[in-house]
Amino acid sequence: MAIITTNYIMKMKAGISLVAVFVLMVACSTNPFTGKQTLALVPNSQLFPMAFQQYDQFLNENNVVTGTSDAQMITNVGQKIKVASERWLNANGYAGYLQDYQWEYHLVDDPTVNAWCMPGGKIVFYTGILPIADGETGVAAIMGHEVAHALANHGQQRMSAGQLQAIGAVAGNVALSKDPKKQAIFNQAYGIGSNLGVMLPFSRNHESEADKIGLTIMAIAGYEPMEAADLWRRMKANSGGQAPPEFMSTHPSSDTRIKNITAWAPEAKKEAAKFGVTTFKK
Numbered sequence: 001m002a003i004i005t006t007n008y009i010m011k012m013k014a015g016i017s018l019v020a021v022f023v024l025m026v027a028c029s030t031n032p033f034t035g036k037q038t039l040a041l042v043p044n045s046q047l048f049p050m051a052f053q054q055y056d057q058f059l060n061e062n063n064v065v066t067g068t069s070d071a072q073m074i075t076n077v078g079q080k081i082k083v084a085s086e087r088w089l090n091a092n093g094y095a096g097y098l099q100d101y102q103w104e105y106h107l108v109d110d111p112t113v114n115a116w117c118m119p120g121g122k123i124v125f126y127t128g129i130l131p132i133a134d135g136e137t138g139v140a141a142i143m144g145h146e147v148a149h150a151l152a153n154h155g156q157q158r159m160s161a162g163q164l165q166a167i168g169a170v171a172g173n174v175a176l177s178k179d180p181k182k183q184a185i186f187n188q189a190y191g192i193g194s195n196l197g198v199m200l201p202f203s204r205n206h207e208s209e210a211d212k213i214g215l216t217i218m219a220i221a222g223y224e225p226m227e228a229a230d231l232w233r234r235m236k237a238n239s240g241g242q243a244p245p246e247f248m249s250t251h252p253s254s255d256t257r258i259k260n261i262t263a264w265a266p267e268a269k270k271e272a273a274k275f276g277v278t279t280f281k282k
Contacts, residue, residue, distance in 0.1 A: 031153065032092065032094045033152055033209070044119065044120070044153070045100075047119050048102075051118040051122060052102060052118075052122060054118065055118050055122035055124075058124070059106060059108075062108045062109075062110065064107070065107040068107075070107055070127070070130060071106075071107040073136055074105050074106070074107045074125050074143075075105045078105035078123055078143055078147075079105075081140065081144055081147050081218065081221050082103050082121070084217045084218070084221035085147060085151055085217050087275055088220060089151075091275070098121075101120050101121035101150070102120055103123070104121070104122050105125075106123070106124050107124075107126075107127060108124055108125070108126050108127070110128055111128040112126045112129075113126070113132060114126050114128070114129060115142050115143075117150045119153070120150065121147070123146060123147070125139070125143075129142065132231070132234045132235060133231065134231075134234065136281070137218075137224060137227045138230075138234075140218045140221060141214065141215075141218055141225075141228035141231045143214075143218070144214030144216075144217040144218035144221070144223075144228075145211055146214075148211075148212075148213035148214040149210045151213065152206070152209055211228070211252075211261060211264070212260070212264050214228070215265060215267075216271050216272070219268040219269055219272035219277065219280065220272045220275050220277055222272075222277055222279070223280055223281050224280035224281060225264075225268040225269060226262070228261045228265070229261040229265070232261065233254070233258060235254055236258075239254070
């Protein structure tokens, strides 16, 4: 059984790769920060309105914090990160890239340690993450990371990858429809293989991209990028070491992120210097 499953996983990964190559030929966009072609089965003209509607619904259903110093800090840092993003994009030949973004920054009263940015620039911080942020620079590190996801169209890519995953499942089931036993083996192998071998590495790569892009943006905004490594040390301490193995997770491990950020922070400072930013708030 293990041999059959392994073979199916290998064939499945090869099949998805072929489908992905075809899709990239007909539906792709360019990540401005990496120059790479990325999946874009769902255009932003459709994705952004859906995201904006979901964001408004979320705000209506949750306790949005207003009129406090923390809420104002989220807005102020968000604006600085937005301006830094615009400066980088304009300087690198992407003027107008953000024209369809509709930036909003909100703090929500929720003990969950989380923050997120939806496609199109809709941002939420939960109050539960503020103690770990430990001040404005920590908020900037989180904000830079979350905004980077939106700037690099990671939401669009994840949705596109999910569609490819579904197409692969349908194709496999159609091909094996006359043999229910093989079909059952395929479905089990495909579910495990497509997640461990394709979707989870895809997600971890996005997280690393967002870490690196976020460092550059926060540095241009005038914040010390090395502080992001300290942020992840606090994240690790907060988790109590309770995290799945990296290969089973959507995110790199805290240790991997700390190592990468420490290596990338000097590059972020060099990039910020191109914009006249040479001192950084800690």
